Amino acid sequence: MKSKRVAILGLLVALAMVLSYVESLVPVFIAVPGVKLGLTNLVVIIAFQVLTAKDAFFINVVRIFLVAFTFGNFFSLMYSLAGGLLSYLVMYLLLRSKKFSIVGVSTAGGVAHNFGQILVAMFVLNTSQLIYYFPVLCISGVAAGVVIGLLGGEIARRLPKVSV
Amino acid sequence: MIRKNDIKLIGGLLIVGVVLILVVFFTRHSGATAVVTVDGEETASFPLSQDTEYVIHGYNGGTNDLTIKDGAAYLTDADCPDKLCVKMGKIRYDGESIVCLPHKVVIKIEGGKKASYSTSSDAVKIDAETGGVDGGSGD
Numbered sequence: 001m002k003s004k005r006v007a008i009l010g011l012l013v014a015l016a017m018v019l020s021y022v023e024s025l026v027p028v029f030i031a032v033p034g035v036k037l038g039l040t041n042l043v044v045i046i047a048f049q050v051l052t053a054k055d056a057f058f059i060n061v062v063r064i065f066l067v068a069f070t071f072g073n074f075f076s077l078m079y080s081l082a083g084g085l086l087s088y089l090v091m092y093l094l095l096r097s098k099k100f101s102i103v104g105v106s107t108a109g110g111v112a113h114n115f116g117q118i119l120v121a122m123f124v125l126n127t128s129q130l131i132y133y134f135p136v137l138c139i140s141g142v143a144a145g146v147v148i149g150l151l152g153g154e155i156a157r158r159l160p161k162v163s164v
Numbered sequence: 165m166i167r168k169n170d171i172k173l174i175g176g177l178l179i180v181g182v183v184l185i186l187v188v189f190f191t192r193h194s195g196a197t198a199v200v201t202v203d204g205e206e207t208a209s210f211p212l213s214q215d216t217e218y219v220i221h222g223y224n225g226g227t228n229d230l231t232i233k234d235g236a237a238y239l240t241d242a243d244c245p246d247k248l249c250v251k252m253g254k255i256r257y258d259g260e261s262i263v264c265l266p267h268k269v270v271i272k273i274e275g276g277k278k279a280s281y282s283t284s285s286d287a288v289k290i291d292a293e294t295g296g297v298d299g300g301s302g303d
Contacts, residue, residue: 031251033263075265104170111177121263126204127270129261135184142177153165 016063045152086116103149110145195258195273198237222267
């Protein structure tokens with residue numbers, strides 16, 4: 001059972017990394033920093049449903065560090081960690097409340113991710129005015145979160161629950 | 165699959181976003197000065213009333229070409245990978261900003277106080293000190 005766990009988590013981390021890369025190929029279509037689809041969150045959303053919350057956390061954090069070490073730098077790591085951890089926390093709490101479907105969970109996660117990134121940018125760049133980007137990033141986070149939540153829900157419904 | 169609570173959450177977040185956008189839109193007023201910061205340190209500032217060009221030397225040796233024209237500030241070119249900062253377009257209202265994350269450059273508009281003449285001489289001085297390549301930006 002242990003090797004199965006390693007294999008499945010490894011596969012999902014790899015998938016998350018690939019999706020990070022694919023996302024970086026999507027051209028910027030809105031001139032606001034931080035607007036993105038959040039394809040990587042698809043893997044975390046699926047892991048929440050077919051695996052456990054702990055596995056989702058592991059995949060999320062390992063992916064963030066691997067991507068930052070491979071393609072990024074210290075500052076991109078800070079942005080990813082802030083977004084990734086805050087969105088994980090919010091999604092975990094909403095899931096545990098059992099009041100929302102995965103679409104609501106993913107939406108709140110998308111907005112939390114963007115909010116976390118603005119906070120780090122305000123700190124790193126020492127510019128409080130960046131909070132002015134929040135309204136746009138709130139709406140873009142909702143849009144991305146709904147799409148990823150619907151997609152993740154449909155995919156997870158077609159996958160067997162894995163016990164690792 | 166989608167539950168009532170999801171709709172409330174999604175609707176609530178959208179309303180928050182739209183209301184905040186409207187608040188920002190209706191309370192904004194034209195700014196007076198474009199302030200350039202690199203890595204959190206203010207390196208230059210220019211009055212929006214005076215057309216000028218300036219090359220910002222960002223973190224990691226990157227450059228962003230700043231232009232101020234007709235009361236608005238914008239970047240005409242940059243050597244960062246995505247050039248998102250160039251695509252961000254023109255800013256002129258108090259509180260607006262252009263951000264280049266790779267170079268840690270922020271250009272923000274600051275408001276109302278009209279000190280355009282004294283700031284303008286300051287700006288020229290700073291420009292000279294940092295070796296600003298005013299005429300050498302190519303255009």
